[in-house]
Amino acid sequence: MTALSAMLDELMGKNRNAAPNDKTNEIHWSDEEICKHFLCGFCPAELFTNTRSDLGTCNKVHDEKTKQAYQASSRYMKSGYEEDFLRFLQQCWQDVERRIRRNHQRLQLSEEKTQKVQQAPPTGAEHDEKIAMLNDKITGMLENIERLGGEGEVEQAQSMMKLCDQLKEEREALQNQKGGVMDPFTVQEKQMEVCEVCGAFLIVGDAQTRVDDHLMGKQHMGYAKIKATIADLKEKLQKASVTSMAERKRIHETANDPHPVIE
Ligand SMILES: [Zn+2]
Ligand SMILES: [Zn+2]
Numbered sequence: 001m002t003a004l005s006a007m008l009d010e011l012m013g014k015n016r017n018a019a020p021n022d023k024t025n026e027i028h029w030s031d032e033e034i035c036k037h038f039l040c041g042f043c044p045a046e047l048f049t050n051t052r053s054d055l056g057t058c059n060k061v062h063d064e065k066t067k068q069a070y071q072a073s074s075r076y077m078k079s080g081y082e083e084d085f086l087r088f089l090q091q092c093w094q095d096v097e098r099r100i101r102r103n104h105q106r107l108q109l110s111e112e113k114t115q116k117v118q119q120a121p122p123t124g125a126e127h128d129e130k131i132a133m134l135n136d137k138i139t140g141m142l143e144n145i146e147r148l149g150g151e152g153e154v155e156q157a158q159s160m161m162k163l164c165d166q167l168k169e170e171r172e173a174l175q176n177q178k179g180g181v182m183d184p185f186t187v188q189e190k191q192m193e194v195c196e197v198c199g200a201f202l203i204v205g206d207a208q209t210r211v212d213d214h215l216m217g218k219q220h221m222g223y224a225k226i227k228a229t230i231a232d233l234k235e236k237l238q239k240a241s242v243t244s245m246a247e248r249k250r251i252h253e254t255a256n257d258p259h260p261v262i263e
Contacts, residue, residue, distance in 0.1 A: 027061070029070035030079070035060035039070045040085040041229060044092060047222035055092075077240045086233045089226050096223050099199035107192055107201070127174065134171040138164055198223045 029039055035058055037043045045058035070076060141164040148157040191204040198220040203210075214220055 027063070027066060029066045029073070030075075031061075033061050034066055035062050036081045037085050037088065038062040039067050040082050040233075042225070044088060044226070047225065048218060051219050051222075053096075053219055053222065077236065082233055082237055086230065086237065089230050089233070092226050093223075093230060096197075096199055096226075100194055100196060103194045103199050103201060107194060127177075131171060131174050134167055134174070138167050138171065141167070195220065197227065 027034065035043050037045075037058075038060075043058050043060075043062055045055045046062075048054050049057075141160055145157050145160050145164065148154075148160065192201050193204050194200070195202050195214070198217075200214065200217075200219065202214060
């Protein structure tokens with residue numbers, strides 16, 4: 001079925017092309033081709049089209065009139081459709097919960113990494129002490145080199161010079177590092193958080209327009225709808241089962257009562 005004809009079916013009913021007196025094959029809500037999720041409320045396949053949560057297209061019929069006929073029928077809430085719908089939505093919700101957990105872990109990992117980078121260079125007293133130690137060594141070596149040179153020990157003086165150069169390089173590296181130690185307040189990256197509804201990464205304290213864009217986005221709206229519908233369905237189904245239990249109990253009692261009260 002093309003998207004356009006599906007849309008027209010949804011707006012005007014399956015028999016939109018039939019003349020008033022035509023005998024049409026009226027479709028019934030229990031027909032195989034009818035999307036039962038749609039009868040219970042909405043078709044989840046339509047929530048996330050063209051997003052990364054896309055559930056694929058539903059090739060069953062979504063028809064408002066059929067939905068109304070079902071909801072007005074005596075089988076409403078008694079055909080097991082709502083239970084199936086609830087199970088399906090709970091599965092979708094489990095998927096997004098997994099994504100929320102995974103993104104929390106990713107966020108935590110990246111925060112730990114940033115902290116490690118900041119802590120990596122030796123800081124403060126420990127750092128200064130290393131440089132002072134190298135200074136002492138280098139001064140001592142230079143004195144020795146001078147003495148060896150004076151004594152004509154050119155080879156020894158040269159090999160000690162090499163060592164001394166190495167220590168100087170080491171000292172330079174440490175000094176550069178000290179200059180490079182970043183102020184934790186200036187390097188603080190934008191703080192992120194995970195949306196507890198759709199699992200997306202959000203910037204803490206982001207501009208209101210961007211927050212609104214997120215809240216109105218297909219994925220966020222879709223999962224918010226799933227969450228609300230799950231709660232709603234659970235309540236409805238519980239009420240329905242309490243009612244039917246009371247009904248069964250009443251029938252049972254009436255059957256056992258030798259003098260039933262006829263209402
Ligand atoms: Zn459907
Ligand atoms: Zn969200």
